[in-house]
Amino acid sequence: MIIGVAGDTGHGKTTLVRALAQGAAPPAVAVEGEEVWAGALCFLDPPGHPGLVPALLSASGGIDAVALVVAADAGVTAATREQAAILDGMGIDRGVVAVTRTDQAPDRAGPVVAEVRALLAGGGLADAVIVPVSALTGEGIAALRASLLALHPLVRAAAAWARLAVERVRPASGGAVEVTGTLRAGRIAWGDGLLLSPRGSYVKVGALRAAGRAMAVALAGQRLTVELAGPEAALAAAGDWLLHPALHAPTMLMDARVRLRAEERLPGPGEPVRLHLGAAQVPARLAALDGLAAPDAAALVRVTLAEPLAALALDSFVLRDAAGRRTLGGGMVLDPWPPRRAGREPERLAQLVALSQDAGAALRSLLRAGWIDFGAFVRARNLPPAGQAAALAAAGAIRMAGLAVTTAQMARLRAALIEVLAARHRDHPDQPGLTMQRLRLLLPDAPPAALVGPLVEAALRDGAIRQEGRHLSLVSHSVRLSARQERLWRLVRGVLAGARFDPPGVPELAHATGAQPVELRALLKRLSALSWLEEVAPDRFFLRDAVAGMARLAGAVEAQAGTVGLAAFAGQLGVGEAAAARVLDFFDSIGLTRLDGEVRRVRPELRHRFDDALEPPG
Known part of the structure; x- marks a missing residue:
């Protein structure tokens, strides 16, 4: 289980991690960069100021839980508040708070626990266990370790396409490079061909390593270092995504849901912000879609990015001011490739609300309005074949030429097709019927040719319509010459x-x-x-x-x-x-x-x- 360690500089984070590692079972401890592996726990202990906040932002999306450290002799500081805002912005709701150095300020433990509880109230960590500890005397260490283990690792999509957020890059022998991060989804094995997104550089996977040990295959949820080879491997950079080619679709425009801190307001359309997603940070601008820009309230926004970003649906992100000095809030990607127009129409806003649900529920809601591009939907959700079948079944839908549509909607389209042809024959009895393209445009909402083609083929097979040359007509219709x-x-x-x-x-x-x-x-x-x-x-x-x-x-x-x-x-x-x-x-x-x-x-x-x-x- 991957535990992100957060807290102000000098509050005893590293000392606490060492104390937790000493009593680990099994006791083997491996240290690699900022990672300390102790038994079933992997602690991400980022460096102190000024690297703490950037490291926390990069790693927060790949952790299973957080250990927030607050020193009893210092209490909640401005840095503590900033990091709590980052964790809340990322939607992290699993963690434990350690009130350290209780041996140095025994009378302060109770008041600091109250301060922490007030700080976290209303956020994802409002119900987090708070454990007073002393790394020097060992008081509370066993209870803290037990509280962390009780959280259990997150369940990640092991059957999905591979996706790893690159947090660190360093050169390796033979012209290769090594990248480190958490495998958010899928599996990676030696010899796999993957892409570095958003630039699309092709690389070959070499050696894999976790906790200092080599491995043949890595699964979702593991923290690992991956060796990359190939002519474009040297282009790897922190902030990239290492992913399966099926997921490579960078965006510079996306629709999202954001929630601001109580003391912040939604930036104006021309006001730049800094968006942190995965290990990347990208300048961005926001525009409210639904008018809900009140502090501490969720708002639907259109995000315009200054640089391409390899985002997918349901990715969490943090918003900070353009200078990177304060956290404004956080959010979740709803649609990484939105339509450029009609962003504020009621139908579009309803779609965005639907997209915040799980795949089956989202698909069911979206299909009430007709049909959708199923290829884009499954890419945005990183849905494996089994997940695609389950989502279609939950929505009562079928896949047809890259689109998803319900069987009920296909029945309605077939009835409309017959009625359009009947109307054509009534109004123009001396005409042969309609071409496929003209018929498609006369159907409700002008469905795509990918739907109309199979619909016409089925009607031809059933004998409901016939075709003469390019024209379609009802079987009862005939054109007679004088x-x-x-x-x-x-x-x-x-x-x-x-x-x-x-x-x-x-x-x-x-x-x-x-x-x-x-x-x-x-x-x-x-x-x-x-x-x-x-x-x-x-x-x-x-x-x-x-x-x-x-x-x-x-x-x-x-x-x-x-x-x-x-x-x-x-x-x-x-x-x-x-x-x-x-x-x-x-x-x-x-x-x-x-x-x-x-x-x-x-x-x-x-x-x-x-x-x-x-x-x-x-």
């Missing part, structure tokens, strides 16, 4: 089928069918809207099966030559290069082919775009 249009369409179809890959333009087609060009052009435009024809070039209409054949021939030319060359393609079509060029321009315009310099290739995912078109009547 008798005159039907006769003209049969004539046009015959001419186009005979010409295949080199159909005549509208004037020649009008001459061949005996139709007026204006009337014929209007009919061809309508048939193109129905996806019965494709207008490949102005006044050049092809049957869709001819376009499908040309697409296949383009793929065959590429397979043979590595590119869809104009001459080769024209040869395959049996037409001149000018006619073939019109077809390739059309393919480029719809994205079927892509021209890169002199090389044109068919996009594999669109190769069969026209193959599934229904045969038009005729």
